[in-house]
Amino acid sequence: MxxxxxxxxxxxxxxxxxxxxxxxxxxxxxAPVRQAAAEQPARRxxxxxxxxxxxxxxxxxHRGQLxxxxxxxxxxxxxxxxxxxxxxxxxxxxxxxxxxxxxxxQDVAILGVSIDRGSETRxxxxxxxxxxxxxxxxxxxxxxxxxxxRQFLGRELAAAAVPMTFVIDRQGxxxxxxxxxxxxRTGEPDPGGVLDGEIRELLGxx
Numbered sequence: 001m002x003x004x005x006x007x008x009x010x011x012x013x014x015x016x017x018x019x020x021x022x023x024x025x026x027x028x029x030x031a032p033v034r035q036a037a038a039e040q041p042a043r044r045x046x047x048x049x050x051x052x053x054x055x056x057x058x059x060x061x062h063r064g065q066l067x068x069x070x071x072x073x074x075x076x077x078x079x080x081x082x083x084x085x086x087x088x089x090x091x092x093x094x095x096x097x098x099x100x101x102x103x104x105x106q107d108v109a110i111l112g113v114s115i116d117r118g119s120e121t122r123x124x125x126x127x128x129x130x131x132x133x134x135x136x137x138x139x140x141x142x143x144x145x146x147x148x149x150r151q152f153l154g155r156e157l158a159a160a161a162v163p164m165t166f167v168i169d170r171q172g173x174x175x176x177x178x179x180x181x182x183x184x185r186t187g188e189p190d191p192g193g194v195l196d197g198e199i200r201e202l203l204g205x206x
Contacts, residue, residue: 049172051077053151059113059141060120062127067139072109076202077168078195081113081149084130088181088189089163093134095192099199100138108199110138113148115162120144167195169202 052069059067080096082089093112100110116123120142127140143149146157152166160179167176175198182194 048174050152050166050174051079051168051172053148056147056151059143059148062114062124062131062140062142064120064124067141069111072111073172074170075107075109076170076199077166078108078110078199079113079152079166079168080111081115081143081152081162081164081166083114083116083162084126085116086162090134091189092163092181092191093130093136095195097135097137098192099195102196103199107203112136112138112140113143114140115143115146115149117144165191165195167198167202169205175202 052073057069059069061067078096078099080092082092084090096110096112099108114123114127116126123142123144127142130136131140141148149157149160149164153160153164163178163181165176165178165182166174167178169175178194181189182191184190184194
């Protein structure tokens with residue numbers, strides 16, 4: 001397992017909680033926590049359309065530009081919630097960059113959603129540095145008040161972990177949810193391989 005996983009920071013997950021979605025300052029200094037929860041990616045499906053969200057469909061990216069999530073209708077969507085203080089999130093980013101290069105934008109949308117806390121004037125420059133450092137080639141949205149996360153989570157934020165990735169089919173229905181890094185069947189972290197397989201499955205349905 002990748003060494004950075006030992007320093008994973010989770011949002012509140014029962015007894016292994018180390019930090020809160022409401023306070024990334026605490027997360028930045030939190031001690032390493034157990035990986036048990038992150039090694040059990042949640043997978044569920046739903047017949048209800050979840051994308052684009054019915055209310056919070058407008059967001060701003062790290063440059064302050066308005067993004068309308070309704071523009072991604074009809075595509076397979078990989079919606080990745082992450083934070084700059086989260087080592088597993090940093091590990092996952094290059095995998096998402098490679099996936100963006102592998103698929104045409106007319107078929108697949110990959111969206112990063114930062115839940116870094118603070119004013120947008122503080123968070124945006126931080127995200128801009130990450131975009132440059134990791135050569136991020138997909139939109140990075142800003143969700144400082146967690147409104148977008150609440151739309152997709154469907155439960156209390158206290159039960160959430162980052163990274164959290166929602167895979168959504170062309171009809172806007174939820175196909176998979178990964179809490180923590182996507183894992184292989186043998187329990188190894190492989191965000192690129194796992195997500196690539198799910199994207200291929202959804203594209204093959206047409």
